[in-house]
Amino acid sequence: MMKKTIMFIGAGKYQLPGIEKAKEIGLKVIAIDRDLDAPGFKVADVPVVLDVTDIEGAIKIAKENDIDGILTVASDIAVPTVAAVAEELGLPGISPEVAKIATNKALMREKFIEHGVPSPKFRKVRTLDEAREAVEKIGAPVVIKPVDNAGSRGVSKIDKIDGLIDAFYHAQKHSRVDDVIV
Numbered sequence: 001m002m003k004k005t006i007m008f009i010g011a012g013k014y015q016l017p018g019i020e021k022a023k024e025i026g027l028k029v030i031a032i033d034r035d036l037d038a039p040g041f042k043v044a045d046v047p048v049v050l051d052v053t054d055i056e057g058a059i060k061i062a063k064e065n066d067i068d069g070i071l072t073v074a075s076d077i078a079v080p081t082v083a084a085v086a087e088e089l090g091l092p093g094i095s096p097e098v099a100k101i102a103t104n105k106a107l108m109r110e111k112f113i114e115h116g117v118p119s120p121k122f123r124k125v126r127t128l129d130e131a132r133e134a135v136e137k138i139g140a141p142v143v144i145k146p147v148d149n150a151g152s153r154g155v156s157k158i159d160k161i162d163g164l165i166d167a168f169y170h171a172q173k174h175s176r177v178d179d180v181i182v
Contacts (some may be wrong), residue, residue, distance in 0.1 A: 003028040004068040007061070009052050009081050009180035011040025019043050030065050032058060052078040059088050067091070076103045076150040106147045106181050122181050131168045134182035135161050142182050144168055146175035 006022050011033035019040040022029050031044035032120055034051040046065060050057045054117065062070065062085045070085050070093065072078035079099045086093030094102070101107045105123035113119055123134035124147060133134035135142055135158075144167040145155040154174025156167035171180040 005030060005065055007032065007058075007065070007067045007070045007085070008040065008044070009058060009070065009078040009085075010075040011035075011038035011047065012075075013039055015072070016040050016043070018071070018073040030061065030067060032061065035085060040128060051083055053150040054082045055081050058085050062089055076148075079103050092103055104147050104179075105145065106179060111182070125168075125180050126178055128165065128168050131164060131180065131182055132161065135164055138182060144171045144182055146171045147181055148176050149181040150172045 003026060005028040007030040008019055008022070009032050010147045011031035012035065013020065015031070016039045019031055020043055023043055027089055029044045030046040030048065031038070032048045032050045032052060034038065034049065036049050050060050050061065052072070058081050067089065069091060070082050072082050079102060080096060083094050083096045083099035085091070087096060102109055106122070109119045109122050121138045123130070123138065125131045125134050131144070140161060141157060141159045143155060143157050146153070146166070154171040156163070156170055158164055158167050168180060172178055
């Protein structure tokens with residue numbers, strides 16, 4: 001009987017325990033990461049140096065290796081890739097649309113409001129002027145953060161509008177799409 005093949009999007013220190021467990025239970029592991037020295041590469045059967053956001057590249061690797069499943073562990077940035085590959089190959093997983101909502105704080109909060117889930121007041125902004133208007137409308141203190149990052153990267157709390165400039169640019173620097181929520 002052939003081993004089942006699983007693809008991990010991400011092979012860093014947070015993905016390593018999952019990769020090790022997959023190997024332990026007898027799965028063939030394909031691991032993708034842009035870091036040539038990713039620790040999961042030492043354990044994976046097929047290490048592939050590729051950015052975890054490269055959807056087309058991941059689909060190509062998945063097809064070449066006839067994978068049976070795909071996942072990521074502790075990596076928001078990899079979720080859209082996992083969803084796209086799963087959809088393309090007909091594997092179980094969330095849809096690309098759900099992945100987009102789950103990894104974009106503004107879209108997620110809009111869905112929360114749409115479905116009656118309590119959520120703090122917020123505004124999605126792209127310019128400093130929009131951010132200033134949002135703080136004035138919501139009222140300080142506020143949290144400023146990128147819509148598309150995790151692990152508190154780019155997050156600041158300001159108690160008054162004086163701290164807005166630094167907080168806004170700090171958040172925007174950590175956003176791949178330049179969108180920030182206040």
